[in-house]
Structures are given as structure tokens and as C-alpha cells.
Amino acid sequence: MKTIFVTGGAGFIGSAFVRLVLDEISNVKIVNFDALTYAGNPDNLQGLDETRHRFVKGDICDKDAVLQALPEDCEAIFNFAAESHVDRSINSASEFVLTNVLGTQILLDSARAKNVRRFVQISTDEVMGTLPENETAFFTETSPLKPNSPYAASKAAAEHLVRAAHETFGVDTIITRCGNNYGQRQFPEKLIPLIIANAMNDESLPVYGDGKNVRDWIFVEDHCRAIWLAYERGKSGESYNIGARNERQNIEVVKSILDALDKPHSLIKFVTDRPGHDRRYAIDAAKVETELGWQPQTTWEEGLQKTIDWYLENQDWIKRIRNGAYRDYYKKQYG
Numbered sequence: 001m002k003t004i005f006v007t008g009g010a011g012f013i014g015s016a017f018v019r020l021v022l023d024e025i026s027n028v029k030i031v032n033f034d035a036l037t038y039a040g041n042p043d044n045l046q047g048l049d050e051t052r053h054r055f056v057k058g059d060i061c062d063k064d065a066v067l068q069a070l071p072e073d074c075e076a077i078f079n080f081a082a083e084s085h086v087d088r089s090i091n092s093a094s095e096f097v098l099t100n101v102l103g104t105q106i107l108l109d110s111a112r113a114k115n116v117r118r119f120v121q122i123s124t125d126e127v128m129g130t131l132p133e134n135e136t137a138f139f140t141e142t143s144p145l146k147p148n149s150p151y152a153a154s155k156a157a158a159e160h161l162v163r164a165a166h167e168t169f170g171v172d173t174i175i176t177r178c179g180n181n182y183g184q185r186q187f188p189e190k191l192i193p194l195i196i197a198n199a200m201n202d203e204s205l206p207v208y209g210d211g212k213n214v215r216d217w218i219f220v221e222d223h224c225r226a227i228w229l230a231y232e233r234g235k236s237g238e239s240y241n242i243g244a245r246n247e248r249q250n251i252e253v254v255k256s257i258l259d260a261l262d263k264p265h266s267l268i269k270f271v272t273d274r275p276g277h278d279r280r281y282a283i284d285a286a287k288v289e290t291e292l293g294w295q296p297q298t299t300w301e302e303g304l305q306k307t308i309d310w311y312l313e314n315q316d317w318i319k320r321i322r323n324g325a326y327r328d329y330y331k332k333q334y335g
Ligand code: NAD
Pocket: 007, 008, 009, 010, 011, 012, 013, 014, 033, 034, 035, 036, 037, 038, 039, 040, 041, 058, 059, 060, 061, 079, 080, 081, 082, 083, 084, 085, 099, 103, 122, 123, 124, 125, 155, 177, 178, 179, 180, 181, 182, 187
């Protein structure tokens, strides 16, 4: 049995990764280290095989706690823990610098102290900024880092620290950069679950600006499979861009959800644009396809339907989240 250390494993992508590894990789045990911020949710861990999964509540900025929780014979750290929402970073950036930058450095130091074999940093296409629309430009692994939001800047800073740990101290590192994920258990501050939850309750659907910003969507399990392959087959010190070649304008995404739920398009409300709103993300996934042999397994149509079905079947999950703290956030963000 190998043991891996997953940070942020009670969040959206981290919990999907934990599930995937427990389901599909038989010789791995997981220590799941998560601070349970507003985005971390113990409900996301229900039904896991507790003989192979151990949850530890802790903050990646707390070095003693990290060192205590890190197993001696740790095979790899997968760092999912982050403040992850762009709008929140625009309202207040300090938490993003703490967790995303300092927290990553503390994990890198701890990996060296405990001789962890490999460090996998879960990064984002947003570190590369924005692309022009109506052009065939794509993000590649050699695109310059040009982050535009405080969130993206903090994730870019983390990437630089991971690179520095590799170059200076020889830490065995992998960086993965993915586009917009969707799927089960995503916190309803992000576009797709927010639109599903509001539409289910016949509430208005806030679309920023003209609704024509483009995101490159990927089903969360496909992202997690690519992370596992990057860990298993990736070259130390390298970055891997992950994307399903699935560009969509926001307004198209919102209309597809309304149609699937049989709700009227009149619920759509165009609202003030996000400051510094990146116009288009699009990932050239050639490197993960050829070097890692990865391909997405879920089409956009299947993935969106699965996601909508999950939210329809798990209305208690979403009700528990849409409580006082979420209401306060929503009021502040949308008025
Ligand atoms: P999320 O907000 O759903 O989950 C983040 C998790 O990290 C939560 O469980 C939270 O409790 C935990 N966490 C936050 N601060 C912590 C701290 N200081 N110590 C320990 N745990 C802490 O985020 P997500 O959407 O699942 O994203 C996971 C990772 O993937 C992030 O690093 C994000 O930058 C990256 N990413 C996300 C997307 C996307 O579309 N959501 C795309 C590409 C990359």
C-alpha cells in the first residue's frame, strides 16, 4: 500500500479525486488534510472506504499541523487546497495570498523535510490570463504567466514557488493547469451550480456583462484522471495543461441548463460585469494527450445532464449550503 497526502480533499475537485482514487486505484491509502473553510464540506466525504481514507482537519498554513499529519512514507502530496473563487478574491485578496502562496510553500518545505517522493500542484489555466475571442489562439505549456485576478495571481505565485523548489532543492514536482471544472458537489458560488440552484428555485440568474465570455469546460472526473496520470507518468519539473476542447460562451451554458430543467429564459438577468473579467480561456491539451495518453471520457452533454441530475437528487446538500453565510455572500455579491 502507498500513502498519498491530499490537501483540500473536502472541496469540489479534491473530494472527486479522493473518490476516484479509492474507486479505481487499489493499492493506495489517503490522508485527506482540509481546513474545512466555507467551501470544505464533510458531506462530500460521505460513504468513503474508511479503511483506506483518513480525514484530518488542518490548515496548510500551519506547518506543525502539516508535519504531524504527513505520513513518514508518503508517496506524494496532491495540493488541491486553495481559496478558489475569483469574485471573492476581488472583494478580499489576503486569504488568497495566505492559503494559495504561503500554504503552498509550507507544503513544499514539509515535503522536503519528510522526503515525500513527488509533489503535485493543482493549478489553473487562469495563471495564463486571457485569450482574444474569435481567434484560434490557445494556452500551451509555454504560454507566459499573465494572471489578471488576485486569485489567478496567487495561483501563479504558487507555481513559481513549486518551480523554485524543483530548481533549487531538486524537489520532484508536477504542475497541472486545468480549465473550468463542472460536476457533482461544486459549491454554488461558481457559475454552473449557481445557475442550477437558482433555476430550481425560480430565482433570477445573474450573467456578467454581455454573457459572451468563453470558458473551456471539463467534467471533474476527467480532470482527476488526468491529475493521476500526470502523477504516474509525468516528468519531474514539468507542467501539464488539461482541457477537454470544450469552449462555450457563458450565455450558452446558462440557456442549456434552463432548457434541461424546462425553465424559461426570462429568468436570465444581465448584471454588472466582473472587474478584470477574462474574455476567453482555451486549452491546447496536446501534451497530456500525447505524453500521458489521456483523453476525456465524458462529453459536455452527458456531463451537464449528470451534474443537473445530481443537484436535483441532492437538494438537501444544496439547502444546507444555501444558509445564512451563503445568503450574506450572495447579497453582498449580487445586491
Ligand atoms: P473548492 O473551493 O471547492 O475547495 C477548496 C478546498 O480547500 C476546501 O475543501 C477548503 O476547505 C480547502 N482549504 C481552503 N483553504 C485551506 C487551507 N488553508 N488549508 C487546508 N485546506 C484548505 O475548490 P475546487 O474548485 O475544488 O479547486 C481545487 C483546486 O483546483 C484549487 O487549487 C483550484 O485553484 C484548482 N482548480 C480549480 C478549477 C475549477 O474549475 N474549480 C479549475 C482548475 C484548477
